[in-house]
Amino acid sequence: MRGTDTELHILQVARKVFFTEGKIDATMQEIADAAQVTRTSLNYYFRSRDSLFKKIHEQSGLEFEARLNDVMTRTLPFREKVDNLVTVLLEQLQRYPYQEIFLISDFHYNPDSMSKVNKHSMQLFLKEIAEHMEKGEVIKMNPVHFMVNIFSLIAYPFLMKPLYKVLFTMTETDYANLLKQRKDVVMKLHFPE
Amino acid sequence: MRGTDTELHILQVARKVFFTEGKIDATMQEIADAAQVTRTSLNYYFRSRDSLFKKIHEQSGLEFEARLNDVMTRTLPFREKVDNLVTVLLEQLQRYPYQEIFLISDFHYNPDSMSKVNKHSMQLFLKEIAEHMEKGEVIKMNPVHFMVNIFSLIAYPFLMKPLYKVLFTMTETDYANLLKQRKDVVMKLHFPE
C-alpha cells in the first residue's frame, strides 16, 4: 500500500472502529485487521496504542468543536442558527455516535482532558439565547437548560438505539425514521407556535 | 470475614465501581481492592470476571425495569404518573449514572442481551400516553418521541456531567442544582400551561 497515505488511512479506520462501531476496547490487532495492515505497522506510524487513541481523540474533538463554534458564531436569524446547530449535531452523531461516550469514559483516567474545551463562544451563545427568550421567540428557561435540552434530545436517542429499538419494538428503518424526526421535535418543543 | 455476607458486599462494591464511578474496564484487581478482598476471593465467589459482570448487569437491569414497570402500571392521574416516572429515573441515575452506557457498550459483544427487556408494559403505557394527548393534557406528538424525550432529557445531563461542567463553566454545586431542575424542565416542556 505504498504511495497512498497509510497513516491517514489508519487514522480514519481506527476512528470508525472506536467512534462509529463503538468498540470501546478494540485491540491493536482488531484495528490493524480493519485497516488491512499489520499490527507492527500501527506501531510504526503511531508509537503506541495510547498515542494513537489520543491522536484520534484530540483530532475528533477539535473538529467537532470547530463545527459547533462555526455555527454558533455565524450571523443568522436565531431560529435558523439553532436549526443549523441541530443539523451539525445530527450529522456528527450519524457518523460518530460513540465519540461523546468515549470522551466521558476517558475522563475517569484523564480528568484534565476536558480543560481544553473552548468555553468562550458558548458563553456568547448563551447570552444570545437569553436575549431571544426575552423577545418571546423561544420558550423561556435558563439558557443552559436550553442547550442541555438540545444536546440531550438529539444525542441520547443515537446512543440508546440498540436498547430503544427493542424497548419500543421498532425495526431498523422505523428507528432511522424516528431519528430523522428528532430535529422537528426539538424545534417544536422550544419555539412557540 | 466469616458470618458477614462477603458475596453481597462484593456485588455492591463492584456495581458501584462499574455503574457509579464509570470504570468501564475495571480489572479484577481493582474491584478486589475496592472491596478489600483478594483477587482470588473474587474468583471463589464468582467463577470469572464475565460471570460477575453478568450477575451485576442482570440484577441491576431487572431491578431498574421492575421500578419502571411499577410506576407505569400504577393507577394514577397521568401527570402524576409521568412525574413519578421522572423521579424514578432521577434516583436511578443519581446512583448509577453509567448503567445504561454499560448496557450499550456491552451490546456489541452480546447483541442478544437486549432481548430480555419486557416490552409489554411499555406498549400499554404508550397507548395511555396517546389517549391523554387526545384529551389535550399533553403536547401532541408520537408517544415514542415523548418517552424518548423524557429519558434523554433526564439521563444525558448525568452522563455528560464532566464535560458540561466545563463547557458551561459551572461548579459542582451549580451542576447539582441544574440536575435538580431537570424534572421541572421536562414537565413544563410537555404539559401545556
Next chain:
DNA sequence: CTTTGTTTTGACAATTTGGTCAAACAAACA
C-alpha cells in the same frame, strides 16, 4: 543496476490480566 531512504514484516520479549490450585486458616461441631 546500484544505492538510498522508507515501509513492511515476522520473530521475539515484556507486561498485564484472568483463572487455578493446594495449603493455611477459622469457626462450628462431634
Next chain:
DNA sequence: TGTTTGTTTGACCAAATTGTCAAAACAAAG
C-alpha cells in the same frame, strides 16, 4: 480435642496484548 466445613491466601500457569527490533521488501533517484 480433633474433625469437618467453608473461606482466604499466595504461588503458580496460561492467554492475550503491547511494544521492539533487525532483517527483508520496496520504490524512487542516481
